[in-house]
Amino acid sequence: MKTIIYTCPYVPAEWIAAHGLRPSRIMPGAAGSTSPVGRTEGVCPYIRGFVNEVIRNTQASGVVVTTVCDQMRRAFDIIMRRCELPAFLMNVPSTWQSVAAHKLYLDELRRLGEFLVRLGGKSPSSRALAKVMLEYDTARTSVLTTRGYLTSSQYSELIAEFNRDGKSGITTTINEKKPFTGGIPLAIIGGPLLREDFGIFDVVENSGGCIVLDATETGERGMCAHFDLRRLRDEPLIELSNAYFGSIPDAFRRPNNQLYNWLKRELACREVRGIIFWRYIWCDIWHAELHRLKQWANLPVLDVDVSGDEQALTVRTIQRIHAFLEVLQ
Amino acid sequence: MNNAPTQITLEEWDERYEQLRRAGLREPGYGGPLGRHVGDGDRRLLKLRYDNSVASLRLWNFLLTEEDRLHNARAEGKRIVGTMKDLGTVPVMAYSLDNVVAFYPDGAWWIPCVMELSAGLLETADSLGIDESFCPVRAMLGAFVTGAHFPIPDQLVCSVGATCDDFSAIAQRLNGLGYPILWWEIPHRRHPEPNEAAVRLPGGFCAPKRQVEFVKSELERVRAALEGLAGQRLDDKKLSAGIQKANEVRSYLAELRQVTFTAKVCPLPALEMLIAEMLAIHFCSDREETISVLKELIDEVKTRVQAGRGVLGADAARIFWVNPVADLQVMNLLEDCGGRICGTEYLFSHALDTIPEDLPPAEALARMALADPMVGSSVDRAERICADIRRFGSEAVLISRIPGASHCALEGEVIAEVVQSRLKVPVLEIEVPPVTDSIRPTLGTRLEALIETVKERRKR
Numbered sequence: 138m139k140t141i142i143y144t145c146p147y148v149p150a151e152w153i154a155a156h157g158l159r160p161s162r163i164m165p166g167a168a169g170s171t172s173p174v175g176r177t178e179g180v181c182p183y184i185r186g187f188v189n190e191v192i193r194n195t196q197a198s199g200v201v202v203t204t205v206c207d208q209m210r211r212a213f214d215i216i217m218r219r220c221e222l223p224a225f226l227m228n229v230p231s232t233w234q235s236v237a238a239h240k241l242y243l244d245e246l247r248r249l250g251e252f253l254v255r256l257g258g259k260s261p262s263s264r265a266l267a268k269v270m271l272e273y274d275t276a277r278t279s280v281l282t283t284r285g286y287l288t289s290s291q292y293s294e295l296i297a298e299f300n301r302d303g304k305s306g307i308t309t310t311i312n313e314k315k316p317f318t319g320g321i322p323l324a325i326i327g328g329p330l331l332r333e334d335f336g337i338f339d340v341v342e343n344s345g346g347c348i349v350l351d352a353t354e355t356g357e358r359g360m361c362a363h364f365d366l367r368r369l370r371d372e373p374l375i376e377l378s379n380a381y382f383g384s385i386p387d388a389f390r391r392p393n394n395q396l397y398n399w400l401k402r403e404l405a406c407r408e409v410r411g412i413i414f415w416r417y418i419w420c421d422i423w424h425a426e427l428h429r430l431k432q433w434a435n436l437p438v439l440d441v442d443v444s445g446d447e448q449a450l451t452v453r454t455i456q457r458i459h460a461f462l463e464v465l466q
Numbered sequence: 467m468n469n470a471p472t473q474i475t476l477e478e479w480d481e482r483y484e485q486l487r488r489a490g491l492r493e494p495g496y497g498g499p500l501g502r503h504v505g506d507g508d509r510r511l512l513k514l515r516y517d518n519s520v521a522s523l524r525l526w527n528f529l530l531t532e533e534d535r536l537h538n539a540r541a542e543g544k545r546i547v548g549t550m551k552d553l554g555t556v557p558v559m560a561y562s563l564d565n566v567v568a569f570y571p572d573g574a575w576w577i578p579c580v581m582e583l584s585a586g587l588l589e590t591a592d593s594l595g596i597d598e599s600f601c602p603v604r605a606m607l608g609a610f611v612t613g614a615h616f617p618i619p620d621q622l623v624c625s626v627g628a629t630c631d632d633f634s635a636i637a638q639r640l641n642g643l644g645y646p647i648l649w650w651e652i653p654h655r656r657h658p659e660p661n662e663a664a665v666r667l668p669g670g671f672c673a674p675k676r677q678v679e680f681v682k683s684e685l686e687r688v689r690a691a692l693e694g695l696a697g698q699r700l701d702d703k704k705l706s707a708g709i710q711k712a713n714e715v716r717s718y719l720a721e722l723r724q725v726t727f728t729a730k731v732c733p734l735p736a737l738e739m740l741i742a743e744m745l746a747i748h749f750c751s752d753r754e755e756t757i758s759v760l761k762e763l764i765d766e767v768k769t770r771v772q773a774g775r776g777v778l779g780a781d782a783a784r785i786f787w788v789n790p791v792a793d794l795q796v797m798n799l800l801e802d803c804g805g806r807i808c809g810t811e812y813l814f815s816h817a818l819d820t821i822p823e824d825l826p827p828a829e830a831l832a833r834m835a836l837a838d839p840m841v842g843s844s845v846d847r848a849e850r851i852c853a854d855i856r857r858f859g860s861e862a863v864l865i866s867r868i869p870g871a872s873h874c875a876l877e878g879e880v881i882a883e884v885v886q887s888r889l890k891v892p893v894l895e896i897e898v899p900p901v902t903d904s905i906r907p908t909l910g911t912r913l914e915a916l917i918e919t920v921k922e923r924r925k926r
C-alpha cells in the first residue's frame with residue numbers, strides 16, 4: 138500500500154486511509170549537520186529534521202505539508218526543489234472563528250483528496266469514510282484510555298506509534314495493568330517533539346516527576362476530538378473537519394485562546410504542579426507564548442529551548458529539569 | 467546657491483534650508499529644517515546623507531511628521547485604524563471613508579534604527595518575552611506599551627495565515643496584552659489545479675478563483691468593521707473612488723521607479739526612493755499630500771534626467787535590492803561602494819501594482835491582496851524579481867536578510883537559485899541589523915566585492 142507522510146496534526150489520517158493509502162505521521166529525527174537545508178541559523182530545528190526526513194525517505198509515495206507556520210510553508214519550497222516526491226501544500230487557516238475558515242479547510246480536504254487520487258488513491262464514498270473514521274476513533278480511544286496505566290514515555294510513544302502506523306499499530310491493552318502512580322505531576326507544553334526528544338519523559342521520571350499531560354503537538358494536544366457518531370453517519374467529511382480543524386488547539390491559531398481554554402481544563406483536571414515549556418530555537422510561534430503562559434498559568438514554568446542537535450537532552454537541560462523538580466518537591 | 471544634484475549631510479541640509487528660505491522657499495505646513503527632527507530623538511538622521519532637492523526635503527518632512535498628523539486626526543474626531551501586516555490593502559479601504567485614517571504600527575520596525583536604539587522599545591519587547599530572535603518589528607510591541615510613538619488606534623486589523631511568524635506571534639502577544647484585533651485570513655497563494663478556474667492578479671501571478679472569493683469574503687468582514695468604526699457606509703462607490711485614488715499614487719510611483727531605475731545616471735538616491743515607495747502602503751496618513759509629494763519628486767527626477775544629471779557616477783553598478791534594510795544607512799553605504807538601486811522588492815510590490823478598476827471593488831482588492839509576493843511561494847517571488855530585473859536592467863541582486871525574520875531563513879536560498887539559474891546575474895545575501903555601525907567595514911567589503919564583480923562582468 139502506498140504511504141503518504143506528513144507531520145501536521147491537522148492532516149486527518151482517516152481521509153488518507155479512506156482513499157486506500159497508508160497515512161503515516163512521521164516523527165523526524167534531528168537533522169544535525171547533514172540537513173539539505175543549507176542554513177541552520179534562523180531555521181527551526183524541527184523543520185530541518187522534517188525536510189531531511191522527507192528528502193531521504195525512500196518508502197513514501199507522497200508528502201503533505203501544511204501552512205501552520207511560515208517556516209513550514211517555506212520548507213515546502215525546499216522540498217519541491219530538492220526531491221522528486223509528489224508534495225501537497227495544504228492551507229490550514231490561522232483563523233478559526235468564521236464559517237469561511239472552516240469552509241476553506243473543508244475545501245482543502247477535498248483538494249487533498251484529488252491529490253491522493255492522482256497518486257493512485259480512490260475517492261471514498263461517505264459510507265467508506267465513516268467506516269474508516271470509526272475504526273480510527275476506536276483505536277484512538279484505546280490509546281487514550283491507556284493514560285495513567287503506562288509510564289509517561291510509554292504513553293507518548295504509543296501516541297507516536299498510533300500517529301505513525303494508524304489503527305493497525307495498536308495492540309496494547311490495559312487489562313492487566315495497574316494504574317501508574319508517583320512523581321510530581323508535570324505538563325510538557327510546546328510544538329512537536331523530535332525523535333531524540335523522547336528521552337525527556339524518562340529524565341523527568343528519574344528526577345522524581347511524572348509528565349501527566351503531554352501537550353506537545355506530538356502528544357495528546359495534537360489528537361483530534363472524539364467523533365460524534367450521528368454526525369459521522371450523516372456528514373462524515375464535515376465531522377472529520379470539525380474534529381480536526383474545529384478542535385485541535387494550537388499556538389498558531391488567531392486568536393489562540395482555544396489553546397489556553399484547553400490547557401486550563403487539562404492542567405486542572407490532572408492536578409499539574411509545574412510546566413516544562415518545550416520550544417525550538419527560531420520558533421516564533423511558541424516562543425511568543427512563553428511569557429504569556431508564565432503569567433497566565435499560576436504554575437512554575439521551566440523554559441527549555443532546544444537547538445535540535447543530535448544531542449537533544451544536554452547535560453544542562455537534564456540538570457535544569459532536575460533542579461526544577463527539586464524546587465517543586 | 468549650488469543646485470546641482472548631490473547628497474548632503476543633515477547639517478548641510480540645515481544650512482541649505484536657510485538659503486532656500488531666504489530665497490523664498492514655499493513649503494506645506496509640516497515643512498521646516500530637517501535638523502529639528504533630531505530633537506525628537508531621531509539620531510540616525512545625523513548619520514545619513516540626503517538628496518539635496520526641495521522635493522526630497524518635502525518627502526523627508528512628510529515622513530517625519532506622520533505622528534503629528536495622526537494626533538491631529540484624532541483631535542479632529544477622526545477614527546484611527548491600525549492596519550497590520552497586509553501592507554497596502556486595508557488602507558485603501560480605510561481611506562475611502564472621509565472620517566478614518568489608517569497607519570501601520572508595523573512601521574515601528576524602523577524606530578530602533580532611526581532612534582539608534584535609544585527609545586528602549588526593544589528592551590520593552592524583551593521584557594514581554596519577545597527577544598532578538600524576532601525581527602525588528604518587535605519594536606511595535608514596545609511602541610504600544612509605551613504609547614510614545616503613535617496614538618493607540620481605535621481599531622486594529624491584522625492579516626494572518628500566509629504571513630510571517632514574527633508578526634503573527636507578536637500581534638498575538640499584543641492581543642494577549644488586551645488589545646482587541648480583528649484577524650482576517652490571507653491564505654497561501656497557490657497555483658490553480660488543472661481545470662480549476664483561475665484569475666490573473668495584478669503583478670502577473672495567477673490564483674484560483676475560489677481563493678480570490680475567499681479573500682473577498684474576508685475583506686467584507688473588514689469592510690463591515692470599518693463601517694462600524696466610521697459610523698457610515700463604505701459602499702462600492704466610495705470604495706471604487708478610494709481605489710482610483712490609490713491607483714493615482716501607484717501610477718506616480720510606477721513612473722518614478724521607471725524613470726529613476728532606468729536612467730543612465732541615477733537621478734535620485736536609494737534612500738529617498740525607498741521612502742517614496744513606502745508612501746504607497748498607507749499614504750503616510752495623508753493620501754492627497756502623498757500625491758503632491760510624489761508629483762514633485764517626479765518633476766525633479768525628470769528634470770535631472772533630461773539634463774543628464776544625477777547624484778552618482780554613470781558607471782554605478784545597477785543593483786536589485788530584495789527586502790527593506792533595518793538600518794537606513796546601508797542604502798547610503800551601497801552608493802558609497804559604487805552601487806545604485808535599479809529595482810526593488812521591499813516585501814510590498816503588490817502595493818505598487820495598479821488595482822483593477824473594471825471589477826467590483828472588493829474583488830479587485832482581494833486580487834491585490836493575493837498578489838502579495840510574501841503570501842505565495844519563494845519561487846513565485848523570485849520569478850517576479852526576475853521579471854523586474856529584466857525590466858530595469860539590474861546587473862546583480864542583493865538579498866538583505868532581516869535578523870530573526872521567519873521568511874529570511876529559507877527564502878534567500880531559493881531566490882538566489884532561481885535568479886542565478888534564469889538570469890545568470892550575481893547574487894549576494896547580507897544581514898542588516900537595525901544599527902550596523904559595528905559591522906560597517908565588513909558590510910562595505912561585501913558590497914564592494916559584489917560591485918567589482920558587476921564591473922568585471924561588463925568587460926566581458
Ligand code: SF4
Nearest residue numbers: 181183206328420422
Ligand atoms: S516548532 Fe514552530 S517553527 Fe517549528 S514547525 Fe512548529 S510552529 Fe513551525
Ligand code: SF4
Nearest residue numbers: 601603630632633871
Ligand atoms: S519578518 Fe519580515 S515580513 Fe515579517 S514583520 Fe519582520 S520584516 Fe516584516
